Amino acid sequence: MKSTVETLSPTRVRLSIDVTFDELSGHLSDAYKKISSQINIPGFRKGKVPPAMIDQRVGRGTVLDEAINLALPDFYSQAAREHDVLVIGRPEVDIKELVDKEKLSFTVEVSVRPEVTLPDFSKITIAVDDVDVKEADIVEQIDGLRARFGTLLGVERAGANGDFVTIDLVARIDGVEVEGGTASQISYEVGSNRMIDGLDAALVGMSAGDVKIFETQLVGMEDGKTGAVEVTVSAVKERELPPLDDAFAKLGSEFDTLEELRADVIERLTRLKKMEQGAQARDLLVEKLLADIEIPVPEEFITSEVDEHLQGEGRMEDATHRAEVEAQVRSSLKSDFLLDAVVKAEAVEVTEVELTEYLIRSASRYGMAPEEFAQQLSSAGQISQLVAEVARAKALAEVLGRVKVKDASGNAVDLEALKPKAAAVAE
The missing domain is CATH 3.10.50.40 (Chitinase A; domain 3)
Known part of the structure; x- marks a missing residue:
């Protein structure tokens, strides 16, 4: 097989593929077998009709059409891998030449992921909110505990x-x-x-x-x-509610005094606010990258996705809703392209342990057992999507570690300090 690739736009390519009949022979045999199992000819059992008889009864052209239908996905995928083309959406195939017992030539136009040029993350500064534990936050936490014993x-x-x-x-x-x-x-x-x-x-x-x-x-x-x-x-x-005193602190917590309970609440809220700083920094980084980097999107793919969505809802003629769906698809696609480019640049790989931990957390959010959640994902063909989510989160955490993060007061925020500490190895 010979193939070439032509870039039509940042998100569209044309693959030109030439296949010899020797390379097509396996698919031709499969085509004969398939047709043999579908036709009834007196004197022959189903599936045992010889090729010559099939050519005579249904025509050589029908067999060639079937062989090509079987062969196109294989040769197309092979060419895409050969040229490192990351395709998305449905391809448009055009048969250019078919010479029986000699060759098959065809082209494939398909949408592709664009190249995304990432910045030097060490030169980016993100400003997040200050850690501000308010009295109202403390009272809310303590009153929530009091309510449990009310x-x-x-x-x-x-x-x-x-x-x-x-x-x-x-x-x-x-x-x-x-x-x-x-x-x-x-x-x-x-x-x-x-x-x-x-x-x-x-x-x-x-x-x-x-x-x-x-x-x-x-x-x-x-x-x-x-x-x-x-x-x-x-x-x-x-x-x-029970009185707010030392007796309540002993009843509702591990502490002996209300002052100790209050200090613990402040410490936990402070750490929570710091964790929120990390989440805010992550979201602001993605927002900044999407605003600063030009990320082209394949219009053909977007149109196809929007049409499929609207057809499912029976709202093909709803122009206002179409605009809303198109904006959502466009935004989601740009975000996916960006995060996948970060995954590629950081050479991120997802371990089985990381995938399992993420699956357990996700199952918990849905109130499901991990095994049941995993089975549903597998049945829906969404395991690869789960892997992608883990990889994107991991890659984003890697680059966020190189970004300068400051709070509103100008103090440096150490995101590394928020990561769980590794368990000490027993000597």
Whole structure:
């Protein structure tokens, strides 16, 4: 096989490929076998029809067409590897010449990843927020701990945000109860916004024995349509928090005094704020790179992706939505090209341990067992995407270590100090 590559644009190439019939012979044999298994000819078993009989009955041209269809992906992939072409999207194939028993010539036009020129990361400075632990942050953390040891007491008044109510719910559409749309004796915190849209607003001002009906969009309903939810309150309770003293510190923590507990909260919040500095620096670096580096994107690929998305939604004629989807696809593609260029430049490789750790963390976020999560990824063909995510995060961490990071006050931020310390090796 002989092949050449012609650059049509930063994101489009044309591969010209010439194949001899000797190289096509294997695919030609496969074509005969495939057609033999599909036709019925008296005197021959399916799959045992000789090539000469197939040529006579269905025509040599049909066989050649089948052989070419089988061969094109192989020769195209081989040529792409030979010229180090990183293709994306569907190729456009054009058969230029076919001479039976001599040669096959064809071209392939396809979108490709552009070359991305990365800057000297050591010359980049990123400014992040100061570490500022506010009194309100400290109070919120300690009150959250107090809430865990609080006591719910029944009250004879209307419910307000922060109260707990015992409720029954019935959902209806056009007056008919929704299957599975009832719930009884649920304990719910008013203002937590953890259930149905509109429920919290309805509960404010309701007392034990009150019944109210409010309209909301139920699960599975189309946008703009609503159902009716009837809520009945059977009890209102307020949470009484334990006194803020040394006795509470002993009850709710490992510390003997409130002062020690407060100091620990401040230390943990300070470290959390520093970790947030690292995340902010990472996001700002990507934002800066995307703004500073010209990253061309393949328009043909974007159009294809947007059309496929809109067809799936049945919104091909929605120009406003098309513009929104196109902007999302374009932004995502540029980000992928940038991060993959960093992965390549840093020669990042993902270890099995790193992949496993990432998989376990991801499974935890979805509330799934790691084995179940991995099985779903495998079934959906997304393992390679997971590997790419790990590689991108790892590469970004590598280059971020060379970037100068300062806080708003001008102090240097040591991101290396935020990394987990390696366990000491036992002597």
